[in-house]
Amino acid sequence: MTKMLDIQHLKKTFGKNEVLKDISASVEKGQVICIIGPSGSGKSTFLRCLNVLEHPTAGKILFDGTDLASLKDGKELDQLREKMGMVFQNFNLFPNMNVIENVKLAPMKVKGISEAQAEKTGLALLEKVGLADRAKQFPTSLSGGQQQRVAIARALAMDPEVMLFDEPTSALDPEMVGEVLKTMKDLASSGMTMVIVTHEMGFAREVADEVWFMADGYLQGKGTPKEVFEHPTSERAKDFLSKVL
Numbered sequence: 001m002t003k004m005l006d007i008q009h010l011k012k013t014f015g016k017n018e019v020l021k022d023i024s025a026s027v028e029k030g031q032v033i034c035i036i037g038p039s040g041s042g043k044s045t046f047l048r049c050l051n052v053l054e055h056p057t058a059g060k061i062l063f064d065g066t067d068l069a070s071l072k073d074g075k076e077l078d079q080l081r082e083k084m085g086m087v088f089q090n091f092n093l094f095p096n097m098n099v100i101e102n103v104k105l106a107p108m109k110v111k112g113i114s115e116a117q118a119e120k121t122g123l124a125l126l127e128k129v130g131l132a133d134r135a136k137q138f139p140t141s142l143s144g145g146q147q148q149r150v151a152i153a154r155a156l157a158m159d160p161e162v163m164l165f166d167e168p169t170s171a172l173d174p175e176m177v178g179e180v181l182k183t184m185k186d187l188a189s190s191g192m193t194m195v196i197v198t199h200e201m202g203f204a205r206e207v208a209d210e211v212w213f214m215a216d217g218y219l220q221g222k223g224t225p226k227e228v229f230e231h232p233t234s235e236r237a238k239d240f241l242s243k244v245l
């Protein structure tokens with residue numbers, strides 16, 4: 001097994017607030033990791049450290065062998081970031097662009113791919129997320145679930161090695177959660193490496209290779225869904241799971 005991400009003693013503080021205290025974990029190629037845990041426990045901060053939207057205070061993040069934490073903002077870091085797709089809770093689509101423009105912008109601007117090629121790849125991705133017929137519509141005319149699927153297609157357009165998801169269904173009306181989870185499940189089946197912060201315990205149980213339980217700045221549980229959900233080792237995890245399962 002190849003370690004795609006190897007996180008070693010990661011620490012992140014904001015002023016006096018020690019959010020991530022000492023986190024070590026690794027993600028292998030093709031693995032699907034679901035991160036669960038109480039609100040405020042540092043899950044978003046952790047994901048943002050992985051692609052260095054936040055610079056770690058200490059520790060290492062080896063991505064294909066390069067320590068991202070040691071890199072300053074600049075070209076090398078940007079090029080590595082491009083290999084990580086990120087999907088946020090609130091979609092973050094560009095409101096002034098239609099769907100296909102949203103999807104093809106980064107490949108053209110960042111990778112210098114021709115418009116014709118970006119259009120072709122973009123349409124294929126929209127097809128994959130079930131939205132090929134919406135290519136010319138603007139984000140505001142789409143439902144939340146459709147917008148999130150566009151956001152997933154847009155991230156995939158950069159041909160990332162790993163996809164990071166931060167509560168991708170938390171902002172959706174309940175009836176739209178399923179379609180986004182389905183898209184993510186298809187992506188997992190296709191072999192994509194994924195790190196997903198989620199409150200969807202059913203999804204985590206079904207799709208994750210590993211579940212990580214984060215609380216108080218540490219990973220307080222790590223294992224297969226069965227291990228983490230059925231045999232939680234820490235009191236903190238038992239208490240959390242008793243509330244969400």
Ligand code: ADP
Pocket residue numbers: 014017019037038039040041042043044045046
């Ligand atoms: P979660 O995603 O698990 O709910 P977060 O990572 O969003 O948790 O937040 C964990 C802690 O980090 C919170 O106390 C939050 O206030 C703090 N925090 C997150 N981002 C910042 C920031 N940019 N500046 C200061 N504090 C932050």
Ligand code: MG
Pocket residue numbers: 043044045166167
């Ligand atoms: Mg969060």
